[in-house]
Amino acid sequence: MSAMTENAAVSTASQKPLIARVNWVKLAPWLYTIALFAAWELLVIVLQTSPTVLPAPSRVFGAVAQYWSPIWKNSLQTLYTTTLGFAIAVVAGLALGILVGWSKAIYAGLYPLMVGFNAIPKVALVPILVIWYGIGTIPAVLTAFLISFFPIVVNVATGLATIEPETEDVLRALGAKKMDILLKVGIPRSMPYFFGSLKIAITLAFVGSVVSETVAANYGLGNMMSSAQSQFNVPLVFAGLLALAVEGIAMYALMAWIERRMTGWAHRSSMSH
Amino acid sequence: MSHLVSIDNVDMRYGGADGTLAVSGLSLKVGKGEFAAVVGPSGCGKSTLMKLVTGLHIPQSGAVVVAGKQVTQPVSIVGMAFQNPTMLPWRTTLDNILLPLEIVERHRHRLRAHRREYVEKAEHLLETVGLKGFGSKYPWQLSGGMQQRANLCRALIHEPELLMLDEPFGALDAFTREELWCVIRDLHAAQGVTIVLVTHDLREATFLADRIFVMSARPGKVLKEHVVPFARPRELDVMYEKGFNDMVHELHGEIASARVAA
Numbered sequence: 402m403s404a405m406t407e408n409a410a411v412s413t414a415s416q417k418p419l420i421a422r423v424n425w426v427k428l429a430p431w432l433y434t435i436a437l438f439a440a441w442e443l444l445v446i447v448l449q450t451s452p453t454v455l456p457a458p459s460r461v462f463g464a465v466a467q468y469w470s471p472i473w474k475n476s477l478q479t480l481y482t483t484t485l486g487f488a489i490a491v492v493a494g495l496a497l498g499i500l501v502g503w504s505k506a507i508y509a510g511l512y513p514l515m516v517g518f519n520a521i522p523k524v525a526l527v528p529i530l531v532i533w534y535g536i537g538t539i540p541a542v543l544t545a546f547l548i549s550f551f552p553i554v555v556n557v558a559t560g561l562a563t564i565e566p567e568t569e570d571v572l573r574a575l576g577a578k579k580m581d582i583l584l585k586v587g588i589p590r591s592m593p594y595f596f597g598s599l600k601i602a603i604t605l606a607f608v609g610s611v612v613s614e615t616v617a618a619n620y621g622l623g624n625m626m627s628s629a630q631s632q633f634n635v636p637l638v639f640a641g642l643l644a645l646a647v648e649g650i651a652m653y654a655l656m657a658w659i660e661r662r663m664t665g666w667a668h669r670s671s672m673s674h
Numbered sequence: 675m676s677h678l679v680s681i682d683n684v685d686m687r688y689g690g691a692d693g694t695l696a697v698s699g700l701s702l703k704v705g706k707g708e709f710a711a712v713v714g715p716s717g718c719g720k721s722t723l724m725k726l727v728t729g730l731h732i733p734q735s736g737a738v739v740v741a742g743k744q745v746t747q748p749v750s751i752v753g754m755a756f757q758n759p760t761m762l763p764w765r766t767t768l769d770n771i772l773l774p775l776e777i778v779e780r781h782r783h784r785l786r787a788h789r790r791e792y793v794e795k796a797e798h799l800l801e802t803v804g805l806k807g808f809g810s811k812y813p814w815q816l817s818g819g820m821q822q823r824a825n826l827c828r829a830l831i832h833e834p835e836l837l838m839l840d841e842p843f844g845a846l847d848a849f850t851r852e853e854l855w856c857v858i859r860d861l862h863a864a865q866g867v868t869i870v871l872v873t874h875d876l877r878e879a880t881f882l883a884d885r886i887f888v889m890s891a892r893p894g895k896v897l898k899e900h901v902v903p904f905a906r907p908r909e910l911d912v913m914y915e916k917g918f919n920d921m922v923h924e925l926h927g928e929i930a931s932a933r934v935a936a
Contacts, residue, residue: 572777575748575752576779577777666764666812
């Protein structure tokens with residue numbers, strides 16, 4: 402307590418002490434990450450687990466260095482299949498979302514189909530995709546697309562379905578056609594929902610592509626991890642997980658950045674209704 | 675005096691043959707340039723009246739005639755403002771006000787070429803309602819009262835002959851409301867626009883209107899029509915005169931008995 406008051410006194414004087422100059426909020430993600438790895442390392446040392454069960458982070462980073470070339474190549478492959486599948490999902494999801502939001506009849510007709518389709522585990526579709534396209538890139542892209550498509554459709558349709566009736570009345574009384582309302586109000590209004598859904602969709606797209614690569618591919622992180630696992634090279638499996646986490650965080654951050662850039666009005670506002 | 679709005683023996687039922695009858699045998703006439711107020715117990719079909727006059731609803735029987743034409747589709751000579759200002763948050767206040775011009779047929783093709791002229795008009799309107807220099811702000815940077823002022827500008831930008839107001843000041847505090855009463859009073863005096871104000875606030879109706887229609891409980895029809903005798907221009911002080919209070923009292927009594935009758 403006395404130390405704190407002393408600190409405060411010093412900081413108001415001239416030079417803040419080091420501890421007060423640190424921006425803890427900015428630093429927190431790094432500190433927590435380091436703490437996680439430290440705890441993990443400690444756990445492995447204390448329990449003396451075998452590297453084939455749970456390798457220490459030091460072993461995993463060692464594997465990253467040792468297998469850098471295959472990890473890098475397979476990461477690029479997974480990033481490629483994921484972003485391609487995601488890109489198709491964005492275009493198709495936006496289009497179908499607008500269609501579903503446009504008409505109540507289309508909504509009523511398609512909604513149960515989409516829910517049913519979304520309920521099917523996508524890993525069950527991979528064998529079918531393999532029959533159609535053979536193993537490799539195409540099933541991975543399509544699985545990423547199929548799994549990340551649904552949240553985009555639902556969010557865009559929600560944004561369109563929740564236009565305030567007063568706004569619609571004001572515009573319709575002026576002679577606005579349905580298309581005018583869609584272009585002037587519906588689509589801009591659903592953009593925060595759309596960009597919000599991209600963060601969910603990109604994460605799911607990784608799930609899809611890695612699942613497909615694990616089951617049916619010759620490249621990609623999923624394939625690399627499954628073959629490492631069959632050789633009991635557990636540190637390499639964990640190195641693959643690490644690579645996936647890094648890619649996932651990077652893409653998520655990119656989507657969050659795009660969201661803030663495109664729909665700042667939805668975040669800065671204390672929208673009153 | 676020629677009538678801008680004339681509603682004659684109108685029935686409006688929602689949701690098919692055995693749905694709710696919202697208004698029945700509704701008749702009222704509003705003269706050109708007049709300021710009319712419609713008051714009544716809640717659920718008396720005041721909002722239905724709004725939608726009938728603007729052509730958002732077409733009645734099952736009876737006739738709605740606006741500016742000499744029977745209403746069969748939305749009439750773009752009307753401006754509307756609701757209690758909820760419904761400004762679009764991704765547009766600046768100025769762009770929100772210009773929105774009707776992107777819709778109304780006779781303006782939408784001229785807007786791009788004559789933008790400067792329209793922007794000047796919008797800025798003039800902003801100045802009239804006391805929002806000079808706020809055009810570049812986003813609606814969510816404005817207070818509730820300021821948003822409602824901007825909402826009035828949006829309702830007026832396409833120079834409507836008729837302004838329909840549905841409890842536009844309901845959500846505001848007492849002082850802001852009185853300020854906006856004066857704004858609307860001055861707009862009416864300056865622009866010669868016909869105004870129909872739907873409200874629950876009897877003092878508001880008495881202060882602003884030339885004529886007050888009292889509606890019955892559902893199904894709504896006009897029970898009584900009052901001519902407001904106070905000379906214009908009216909100052910807020912008129913609300914403390916005996917005649918004013920007597921009128922508010924009388925209206926209050928009529929609505930109370932309409933509620934009991936329901």
